Amino acid sequence: MESKDIFGLALNLSEPWEISEMKLTKLEGLKRGQLDIYIDFVSGSEFRDSDGQLCGVYDSEERSWQHLNFFEHTCYLHARVPRIKQADGKVKTVPVPWARSGSGFTLLFEAFAMLLIEYEMPVNKVASTLRVVPNRLWRVFNHWVEDGVKKDDLSSVTQIGIDDTSSRKGHKYVTVNVDLATRRVIHVCEDRGIEAVAELADVLTSKAGDPEKVDNVAIDMSPSYISGVQRYLPKAQIVFDKFHVVAKLGEAMDELRKQESRGNEQLKGHKYTILKNYKNLSSEKREELDFLLMMYPRLGEAYRLKVMFKEFWDFTNTQEAMAYLSFWCDIVDETDIFPFKRFVKTVKTHWSGIMNYVKARINSGVMEGINNKIQLAKRRARGFRNKTNFINMIYFIAGKMKFDYPYYPL
Structure with missing residues (x-):
């Protein structure tokens, strides 16, 4: 079997396409060269138009596409792409089987690039690996994603x-x-x-x-x-x-911490000791937190209220949840913890939307998980x-x- 036949099989070429010539150019002193593969169609070939009718070749134009590397050598495909004249008189360029229309890369090159991106390699790094300008690869990436988005079906979204x-x-x-x-x-x-x-x-x-x-x-x-x-x-x-509501309560807790920190050196450097969940703290930090909550009664009372508020999200009965939230708000209103009192006003203003969580049980953790993926891609x-x-x-x-x-x- 000749080398042309081997490369024809590797490129999955079928009639009327065939390899006419191959050239490997390597400059002296360089390890990396360039392989150029020239593809042509058999003389007298016919191609189908938009209606499926066979048409003879009207003329042709030279095109080139970057392909996957051949060993360490950059590889390009070159072809004389035929154009046909349809029954309506319009001249149409025949699509080639190894590349999509308008692209300067072969389909296999694009598929490999997309695979590397799928494996969490940054696009600019993929471009460097494949020896192409990043903007060209971004155009490939955007084409396939926008094509997928266009075909998406949202009929079941509720x-x-x-x-x-x-x-x-x-x-x-x-x-x-x-x-x-x-x-x-x-x-x-x-x-x-x-x-x-x-x-x-x-x-x-x-x-x-x-x-x-x-x-x-x-x-x-x-x-x-x-x-x-x-x-x-x-x-x-x-x-x-849920996460946004809890975040609002966290902001109220942090505001109180800042108020209590004025003139109190013991609270300096303990922002996250106070704001983190107790179970996420190390044993050393737990001891420090217990001491601080004992030394600063308003901070201790606010922390207790914060922990109590978390229990609301576990209710599945609407009436019980409503009674508990009302009870919690009443306790806060009897304190002198003004950041928490402002949070209670926010809760009462958005009461129905917060209570709807109990009915719908929407898992907002889904959004948090997706946001984490987005942040990772940004980093x-x-x-x-x-x-x-x-x-x-x-x-x-x-x-x-x-x-x-x-x-x-x-």
Whole structure:
């Protein structure tokens, strides 16, 4: 078997395509060279038009694609791509089986690059490994992700979580919408608040979903998100995300710690000793916390109330949960812990959304888990300057999309 036949088999070429020539160029003193493989079609070949009719070749144009390396050598495919004249008089370029239209890479090259990204290698690092300019690889990445997003089916979506995250520290935010039932991202947009929910409703409609079939939406206590859900997801119950509510209580606890720290050196350096969950502290830190709570009665009372509040999330009976939360708020109102009193006002203002958690039992931990994945991707990439790249990376790591690029076995 000749080398052309071997490479033809490796490239999975079939009639009328064949290898016409191969050249390996290697400059003196360099270990790495370039392999050029020239592909042509058999003279007199016919190709099918859009209607499936066979047509003769009208003319051809020279094209090149970067392929996977041959050993350490960069490899390129070159071909005389035929154009045919259809019955309607339009001239059409015949698609080649080894590359997608408009790409400068072969399908196998793109599949391998996507596989490396899937294995959590940053895109810029993949580009360096494959010896290509990062922007070219980002275009490949964005093409396949956007193709997968376009074909996504949202017909079964009934429970949604909405949260936002930034592309880089201190930079603009994007809104991430999660299907809580399937634990995946279904839409990411640059807007926030009302505009983000309006866009989500449009996307649901365009992808076989129905905004009126959404039963529950988990959000933070942002007034703009509340207004957006009420307007564009009219039949959805608003459920205030457990983690955001607990975070508000943590902020009240931290404010009290700062107040108590004024003039008290013993509290300096103990921010996380006080804010962390007791079970997450080391035995040494637990002893320090017990001492501080004993020495500072207001801090000790606030810590006890914080622990009591956590019990609310375990209730499954709505009436019992409501009675317990009312009882907890009454206890706080009888104290002189003003940061906690402000938190109680927040709870009463958002009472129905907090109580809906007991009914819906939406697992907002799904959103927290997805956000952790996003933060990890940001750290690996050292932030995203291009917002489109960031949005598509979120889809890629948390969207559970189906992509059409070829499977590349390792």
